Amino acid sequence: MMGGLGGPGRMLNTEVQKPKHVWATIARFWPYFRPYWFAVALTLILITASAQLQVTAPELIGQAVDCYLFPRADACWFTVVDPAATGADRMSGLATLTGLLLVVFIGGAFLQGLAFFSMNWVGQHALRQIREDVFSHIHRLSLGYFARNEAGNVMSRITSDTDTIQQALSFALLSVVNGILQIGLTINAMLQSNWIYALISLSVVPFMALATVYFSTQARRAFRASRQQMGNVNAGLQESIAGAREVQAFNRETESIAQFERANAANRDANIRAASFTSALNPVLEALGFVAIAIVVVVGALSMLRNAPLFGTAMISLGTIFAFIQYVQRFNQPIQQIASLWTNVQNAIAGGERIFGLLDVRPDLVDAPDARPLPPIKGRVAFDRVWAEYKPGQPVLRDISFVAEPGQTIAIVGPTGAGKTTLVNLIPRFYDVSAGSVTIDGFDVREVTAASLRSQIGIVLQDTFLFADTVMNNIRYGRLDASDEEVIAAARLVGANEFIERLPDGYQTILGERGTGLSQGQRQLIAIARAALANPRILILDEATSSVDTRTERVIQRAFDQMLTGRTSFVIAHRLSTIRNADLVLMVQNGQIVERGTHQELLAQRGPYYELYRQQFAAGVEVSG
Numbered sequence: 001m002m003g004g005l006g007g008p009g010r011m012l013n014t015e016v017q018k019p020k021h022v023w024a025t026i027a028r029f030w031p032y033f034r035p036y037w038f039a040v041a042l043t044l045i046l047i048t049a050s051a052q053l054q055v056t057a058p059e060l061i062g063q064a065v066d067c068y069l070f071p072r073a074d075a076c077w078f079t080v081v082d083p084a085a086t087g088a089d090r091m092s093g094l095a096t097l098t099g100l101l102l103v104v105f106i107g108g109a110f111l112q113g114l115a116f117f118s119m120n121w122v123g124q125h126a127l128r129q130i131r132e133d134v135f136s137h138i139h140r141l142s143l144g145y146f147a148r149n150e151a152g153n154v155m156s157r158i159t160s161d162t163d164t165i166q167q168a169l170s171f172a173l174l175s176v177v178n179g180i181l182q183i184g185l186t187i188n189a190m191l192q193s194n195w196i197y198a199l200i201s202l203s204v205v206p207f208m209a210l211a212t213v214y215f216s217t218q219a220r221r222a223f224r225a226s227r228q229q230m231g232n233v234n235a236g237l238q239e240s241i242a243g244a245r246e247v248q249a250f251n252r253e254t255e256s257i258a259q260f261e262r263a264n265a266a267n268r269d270a271n272i273r274a275a276s277f278t279s280a281l282n283p284v285l286e287a288l289g290f291v292a293i294a295i296v297v298v299v300g301a302l303s304m305l306r307n308a309p310l311f312g313t314a315m316i317s318l319g320t321i322f323a324f325i326q327y328v329q330r331f332n333q334p335i336q337q338i339a340s341l342w343t344n345v346q347n348a349i350a351g352g353e354r355i356f357g358l359l360d361v362r363p364d365l366v367d368a369p370d371a372r373p374l375p376p377i378k379g380r381v382a383f384d385r386v387w388a389e390y391k392p393g394q395p396v397l398r399d400i401s402f403v404a405e406p407g408q409t410i411a412i413v414g415p416t417g418a419g420k421t422t423l424v425n426l427i428p429r430f431y432d433v434s435a436g437s438v439t440i441d442g443f444d445v446r447e448v449t450a451a452s453l454r455s456q457i458g459i460v461l462q463d464t465f466l467f468a469d470t471v472m473n474n475i476r477y478g479r480l481d482a483s484d485e486e487v488i489a490a491a492r493l494v495g496a497n498e499f500i501e502r503l504p505d506g507y508q509t510i511l512g513e514r515g516t517g518l519s520q521g522q523r524q525l526i527a528i529a530r531a532a533l534a535n536p537r538i539l540i541l542d543e544a545t546s547s548v549d550t551r552t553e554r555v556i557q558r559a560f561d562q563m564l565t566g567r568t569s570f571v572i573a574h575r576l577s578t579i580r581n582a583d584l585v586l587m588v589q590n591g592q593i594v595e596r597g598t599h600q601e602l603l604a605q606r607g608p609y610y611e612l613y614r615q616q617f618a619a620g621v622e623v624s625g
Contacts, residue, residue: 022220025352032126039122046115047174051181053108055189058330060101062323068094070318116174123169127162134158134355142364143430153231155238157358160230161351168348172341179334179341186331190324197303197316201296201324204288208335211288215281216342222274224350229267231354236263278342285335289328296324365432365450373452377441379406379537379568381427386436388422388591395434396422397591404584406537409569411579411599413612414588420572423588424540427570428457440538458536462543464527466518471500472507474526478534490533496525539569585609 033040068090134157146154190198240247240256247256300321309315381404388397397419404410412420425431426438429445438445445453458478466474475487482490488507491497499522503509511517518526531539573579580599587595587602587609595602595609602609 043118050111055185058326062319066319153235156231156234164351172344219277220346226270374448408583411582418588419591458531478530
């Protein structure tokens with residue numbers, strides 16, 4: 001699909017969120033972690049060891065009860081205690097066991113800290129690569145994508161979406177993994193101690209699982225909507241800032257604020273919905289946890305009172321009850337932790353889906369598999385029965401054919417929406433033809449690499465874009481390896497050197513966003529100097545003087561006279577001065593060339609060009625493109 005300045009209006013919120021399975025999205029992160037597999041393995045080893053130490057603590061507490069407080073020698077594995085041992089012996093053994101507990105707690109915390117550091121180290125490296133991949137992919141996308149998607153929405157993939165992933169990688173994800181390990185190890189320890197007692201104690205687990213799955217699924221959907229709404233907020237904010245002058249000029253502050261409030265309110269509602277599910281899960285799990293503790297106490301107490309084992313298993317001692325209470329609490333704690341941090345993980349997954357959704361977007365235009373570099377050109381451009389369309393069956397250009405010989409200047413004029421900009425955009429292959437061909441020196445532009453093609457084409461647009469950088473670097477953008485002397489020579493060539501040297505820091509003056517602080521004519525001269533530095537064989541001027549006054553236009557026209565010499569040039573004309581000297585004028589209407597010839601020849605024909613001239617001249621304008 002094609003799109004351009006003369007194309008259809010920009011569509012809002014065209015991105016369709018395609019829900020993916022959680023694990024499928026998580027799996028897509030693995031290629032970014034694979035180069036650091038050793039650190040990932042170390043993290044898993046550390047977190048597993050930490051979880052194992054934490055699960056050991058309840059058993060040691062049970063040993064303290066059964067071996068030293070209420071001695072039962074047959075229940076001790078740490079040491080053998082004589083029920084008739086003195087109080088001093090018991091205190092000595094209890095002190096040793098307490099020291100072991102401290103080692104377990106401190107060691108577990110230390111290993112967990114190392115695991116979090118290791119995971120954060122890996123996550124930051126992976127996140128850096130994700131940002132670079134997204135940024136690189138954005139530069140590979142065709143112009144049509146940016147015509148259909150707001151800049152703020154695209155920006156949010158690198159900013160807010162990656163931030164949510166960073167939050168998950170730095171803490172939440174590893175905490176969830178740690179919780180899962182603790183749950184598994186706790187269940188294993190309980191089953192080994194007394195499997196019947198364990199199954200009875202864990203009877204509430206299915207209900208916990210159902211609650212967690214339901215609430216987390218709903219939260220994930222809500223957070224996906226939240227990420228989409230946040231993108232809309234960013235898009236509206238970026239557009240309002242970029243168009244601040246227009247907003248104030250047309251006194252539309254109230255409407256702009258109201259529009260932002262609507263987007264912000266939608267984002268608020270999505271976040272509230274997500275929070276309602278996540279906040280409801282914790283009380284449910286906590287209540288089920290209390291039920292599990294009650295089951296442990298009641299069943300264990302009844303077994304002890306009856307002095308009978310459960311279904312032929314080992315006898316339940318007081319230490320076992322204490323240990324199982326600790327097990328249940330340690331079992332419930334990671335579940336609640338997972339439920340709480342799953343908010344961050346779900347948010348990160350939603351952000352990951354949006355990032356991978358962008359990475360999955362295929363550019364409309366890519367180099368052909370057998371594309372070859374375009375050799376240095378002379379500049380012969382031929383359109384052969386070219387058709388172009390934005391939507392199938394709705395052509396914007398119809399059967400366009402003409403030849404521009406090297407060094408010629410081709411002027412393109414016509415009413416707004418005639419297809420002039422679309423025509424010149426086919427030359428650097430910003431869009432593809434739907435039929436026919438565009439060739440340069442006999443090479444079809446679809447059969448050469450885009451980089452080699454565009455490196456030999458210079459473009460100066462009506463709306464000049466300058467970067468928030470020095471004047472020197474803005475001009476050097478035309479050829480990054482150019483020396484300072486070559487940059488200054490290009491500025492002198494087009495007549496920009498005089499006003500640049502009057503700037504506070506000359507060529508080292510840092511410009512504001514989009515060249516704020518310079519007049520429109522000065523911005524155009526810098527853009528022309530940028531194109532001159534690139535020394536292109538083909539030059540495209542898209543209404544480059546339409547926004548300046550007559551005096552400034554004469555300065556820019558002198559710069560053009562220097563630029564056009566010896567180059568094949570395409571000029572979408574705005575004023576008569578740029579058309580009079582053209583070797584060929586193409587009059588375009590409704591996507592077709594209705595007249596062609598020199599300026600004087602077309603006036604003599606008294607056709608559409610002559611009528612356009614008369615209308616523009618009567619309105620006080622020499623001629624319009």
